[in-house]
Amino acid sequence: xxxxxxxxxxxxxxxxxxxxxxxxxxxxxxxxxxxxxxxxxxxxxxxxxxxxxxxxxxxxxxxxxxxxxxxxxxxxxxxxxxxxxxxxxxxxxxxxxxxxxxxxxxxxxxxxxxxxxxxxxxxxxxxxxxxxxxxxxxxxxxxxxxxxxxxxxxxxxxxxxxxxxxxxxxxxxxxxxxxxxxxxxxxxxxxxxxxxxxxxxxxxxxxxxxxxxxxxxxxxxxxxxxxxxxxxxxxxxxxxxxxxxxxxxxxxxxxxxxxxxxxxxxxxxxxxxxxxxxxxxxxxxxxxxxxxxxxxxxxxxxxxxxxxxxxxxxxxxxxxxxxxxxxxxxxxxxxxxxxxxxxxxxxxxxxxxxxxxxxxxxxxxxxxxxxxxxxxxxxxxxxxxx
Amino acid sequence: xxxxxxxxxxxxxxxxxxxxxxxxxxxxxxxxxxxxxxxxxxxxxxxxxxxxxxxxxxxxxxxxxxxxxxxxxxxxxxxxxxxxxxxxxxxxxxxxxxxxxxxxxxxxxxxxxxxxxxxxxxxxxxxxxxxxxxxxxxxxxxxxxxxxxxxxxxxxxxxxxxxxxxxxxxxxxxxxxxxxxxxxxxxxxxxxxxxxxxxxxxxxxxxxxxxxxxxxxxxxxxxxxxxxxxxxxxxxxxxxxxxxxxxxxxxxxxxxxxxxxxxxxxxxxxxxxxxxxxxxxxxxxxxxxxxxxxxxxxxxxxxxxxxxxxxxxxxxxxxxxxxxxxxxxxxxxxxxxxxxxxxxxxxxxxxxxxxxxxxxxxxxxxxxxxxxxxxxxxxxxxxxxx
Numbered sequence: 001x002x003x004x005x006x007x008x009x010x011x012x013x014x015x016x017x018x019x020x021x022x023x024x025x026x027x028x029x030x031x032x033x034x035x036x037x038x039x040x041x042x043x044x045x046x047x048x049x050x051x052x053x054x055x056x057x058x059x060x061x062x063x064x065x066x067x068x069x070x071x072x073x074x075x076x077x078x079x080x081x082x083x084x085x086x087x088x089x090x091x092x093x094x095x096x097x098x099x100x101x102x103x104x105x106x107x108x109x110x111x112x113x114x115x116x117x118x119x120x121x122x123x124x125x126x127x128x129x130x131x132x133x134x135x136x137x138x139x140x141x142x143x144x145x146x147x148x149x150x151x152x153x154x155x156x157x158x159x160x161x162x163x164x165x166x167x168x169x170x171x172x173x174x175x176x177x178x179x180x181x182x183x184x185x186x187x188x189x190x191x192x193x194x195x196x197x198x199x200x201x202x203x204x205x206x207x208x209x210x211x212x213x214x215x216x217x218x219x220x221x222x223x224x225x226x227x228x229x230x231x232x233x234x235x236x237x238x239x240x241x242x243x244x245x246x247x248x249x250x251x252x253x254x255x256x257x258x259x260x261x262x263x264x265x266x267x268x269x270x271x272x273x274x275x276x277x278x279x280x281x282x283x284x285x286x287x288x289x290x291x292x293x294x295x296x297x298x299x300x301x302x303x304x305x306x307x308x309x310x311x312x313x314x315x316x317x318x319x320x321x322x323x324x325x326x327x328x329x330x331x332x333x334x335x336x337x338x339x340x341x342x343x344x345x346x347x348x349x350x351x352x353x354x355x356x357x358x359x360x361x362x363x364x365x366x367x368x369x370x371x372x373x374x375x376x377x378x379x380x381x382x383x384x385x386x
Numbered sequence: 387x388x389x390x391x392x393x394x395x396x397x398x399x400x401x402x403x404x405x406x407x408x409x410x411x412x413x414x415x416x417x418x419x420x421x422x423x424x425x426x427x428x429x430x431x432x433x434x435x436x437x438x439x440x441x442x443x444x445x446x447x448x449x450x451x452x453x454x455x456x457x458x459x460x461x462x463x464x465x466x467x468x469x470x471x472x473x474x475x476x477x478x479x480x481x482x483x484x485x486x487x488x489x490x491x492x493x494x495x496x497x498x499x500x501x502x503x504x505x506x507x508x509x510x511x512x513x514x515x516x517x518x519x520x521x522x523x524x525x526x527x528x529x530x531x532x533x534x535x536x537x538x539x540x541x542x543x544x545x546x547x548x549x550x551x552x553x554x555x556x557x558x559x560x561x562x563x564x565x566x567x568x569x570x571x572x573x574x575x576x577x578x579x580x581x582x583x584x585x586x587x588x589x590x591x592x593x594x595x596x597x598x599x600x601x602x603x604x605x606x607x608x609x610x611x612x613x614x615x616x617x618x619x620x621x622x623x624x625x626x627x628x629x630x631x632x633x634x635x636x637x638x639x640x641x642x643x644x645x646x647x648x649x650x651x652x653x654x655x656x657x658x659x660x661x662x663x664x665x666x667x668x669x670x671x672x673x674x675x676x677x678x679x680x681x682x683x684x685x686x687x688x689x690x691x692x693x694x695x696x697x698x699x700x701x702x703x704x705x706x707x708x709x710x711x712x713x714x715x716x717x718x719x720x721x722x723x724x725x726x727x728x729x730x731x732x733x734x735x736x737x738x739x740x741x742x743x744x745x746x747x748x749x750x751x752x753x754x755x756x757x758x759x760x761x762x763x764x765x766x767x768x769x770x771x772x
Contacts, residue, residue, distance in 0.1 A: 006573030006581075023596070027562075031569045046637065049662075051617045052604030059600035060617065110741065127698070129739065132716030138698040140634040142613070142621060147632075147700040149708040151613070151623075153551030155541065161623035161630050161702050163613040164550045165539030171594050173737075175561040176413075180738040182568030183417045187392030187742065189575035195392075196741035203737035206708060206719045208557050210409070210734050213720070214445035216705040217732050218438030223704075227528070227537070227549040231437045231446065235528060237537075237547035244547050246533075248526040251432065276435075312513070312524040314533040316547050318609075319602040322535040322592060330518030333592045334599070346603050348596050351559075351589035352566040353515065355496065355582035356573065 005032025021097035022064040023174030029067040030350035041072040044369040054342035070367035097125040129200030144169030148205020155224035172204040233279040243299040248312040339365040391418025407483035408450040409560030415453040416736035427458040430755040440728035456753035483511040515586030530555030534591020541610035558590040619665040629685040634698040723751040
């Protein structure tokens with residue numbers, strides 16, 4: 001059940017919990033790395049206590065920990081700390097998402113680990129990073145989303161605060177950490193040197209907010225604008241006879257063709273709508289015009305017409321629509337694990353498809369707390385005998 | 387001005403336009419790779435026509451193309467195609483985000499390139515991927531957000547469709563492609579082999595929607611829920627005397643301490659609120675109780691009190707707040723470019739902080755279309771003479 005991939009042969013010691021770190025190490029695991037989750041004996045990863053539930057097993061845990069191994073170690077116990085060091089001695093990467101300073105207090109800070117394991121890559125994911133005035137502040141996804149600005153540009157004008165519906169505060173940090181770890185592995189292959197990677201959830205929110213930052217410095221004041229695009233029009237969710245659909249027209253030529261396709265050639269030559277800049281300026285008027293036409297047919301009919309003409313368009317899918325979508329199935333984006341407790345569970349797959357490796361549909365499940373202890377200890381003992 | 391990093395010495399030939407691809411290659415550039423943007427002579431990257439504007443230069447372009455080089459080549463011209471092949475011969479990675487089939491039609495598909503350049507890594511980012519029934523459909527960010535399900539869980543119950551305020555459809559694909567390219571470089575360092583990476587925007591939306599997919603399969607029907615957390619409470623935006631603030635309480639022990647901190651010990655022992663499961667069930671009642679207390683002080687006062695007690699909390703920052711935040715400054719997340727046309731422009735920085743490399747505040751600007759032609763052609767000529 002182990003996945004073979006570009007990171008096969010790489011061992012990750014994983015101290016992370018809940019989401020940002022586990023999302024990162026799930027990607028590394030899907031790329032072939034061996035991920036050993038080191039959890040506290042007292043309950044382990046907090047995700048183990050969070051729903052949704054599958055026969056009493058946490059779906060929160062399963063979702064981002066499939067394919068990993070688990071050993072429970074109390075790093076404050078001398079014996080367990082010795083086992084942890086044996087793991088580090090055989091590892092390529094250590095990942096942790098404690099608050100800054102926690103690793104130093106238990107003698108596992110970057111400086112001392114680097115001195116002892118010079119080839120080890122040390123990746124830290126935290127709310128605000130290992131420097132700066134907020135470094136010691138606690139953060140969860142929602143705090144990063146709020147402080148990073150993405151909430152201020154999500155939602156409808158005048159609506160109460162709106163969170164991005166998925167935990168993008170954690171997930172963006174997990175992704176950037178995964179990029180950093182892989183890049184550090186490239187560097188190590190060349191030089192033999194490990195390095196520390198320090199990724200902050202707040203910094204990652206700043207990075208993904210990119211265009212809004214440019215707009216701010218250009219004198220704009222970005223705010224929530226519903227479903228429309230900030231600098232392109234028409235590029236929005238439009239009502240049809242029965243449901244909203246997405247229509248995304250990227251440039252003037254496409255706009256003219258679009259007007260012809262929906263039988264409103266007149267809108268192509270209306271002076272107020274001639275260029276993207278003009279359409280942006282008069283977008284409400286344009287939206288009203290388009291909505292009136294679109295109300296004449298169902299969403300499905302319009303999508304057939306617009307797709308035949310090559311326009312970027314689509315339905316607004318529910319999660320149920322997504323998991324039953326034929327394209328999602330064809331791309332193996334819903335995979336299965338067979339869990340002794342939860343039974344067969346479907347989870348999201350790996351979006352990095354590689355010509356050199358298979359993309360198995362059946363994947364290994366998430367480990368029980370301490371579920372791989374015996375085998376891991378035996379491996380250490382075997383190594384000692386060599 | 388060139389950034390030194392783990393990817394120094396790596397050359398990327400970059401055919402990508404607008405956002406998903408350019409976001410990916412910006413990260414690679416920030417990690418030290420040389421990125422040569424190959425643009426069509428007829429206007430180049432569409433981003434060059436999109437605002438915001440800095441003295442007539444596109445901020446859209448600047449935001450995700452700083453530090454890259456540009457050469458204009460028409461791949462349908464024999465002479466330009468020959469130059470393109472000279473670039474590929476010296477490159478480590480080719481990245482493109484055309485619709486599937488376009489590269490094959492101009493003789494640059496993976497199969498033929500792999501035969502000619504066996505060590506080349508070929509990364510394709512597209513709306514729906516290089517396989518499956520929707521493969522040929524057009525997509526933009528908004529289409530991926532809508533079809534991938536994230537819009538169905540973003541917003542307030544009953545609100546019109548709500549887009550994630552940043553282009554997460556493009557950005558997630560750019561990030562996963564960057565992870566894949568780095569992993570392929572790790573693999574190539576070991577084996578000498580190139581590979582094709584095929585990343586679809588839709589697949590990446592499925593991946594980042596992770597927990598909602600688990601909730602669906604556990605029998606839930608995830609929908610928009612404003613700013614609150616789907617499986618943890620209290621974990622939401624709460625009104626205070628003057629503004630909303632974020633309070634995120636992750637477990638029962640933290641909840642009890644939180645009640646004491648706000649002077650409402652009684653809420654800690656209210657039977658309806660004893661556990662996370664109960665608080666989720668009665669979350670509106672709990673929110674009403676908490677909002678009443680929080681209305682007694684300003685947001686800033688509450689944040690001071692809650693931070694002193696160690697709770698994850700924070701303001702909901704506007705983009706202006708973000709770019710002026712002392713933590714964002716301390717982490718060098720707003721960098722500067724000096725552009726001959728636009729002047730000094732501030733843009734988002736790189737969130738991967740590495741012990742082995744500097745994180746310069748001054749960065750190279752985005753190139754003019756074809757701005758590096760002469761130097762690149764001279765390099766090729768010099769190579770020929772060797």
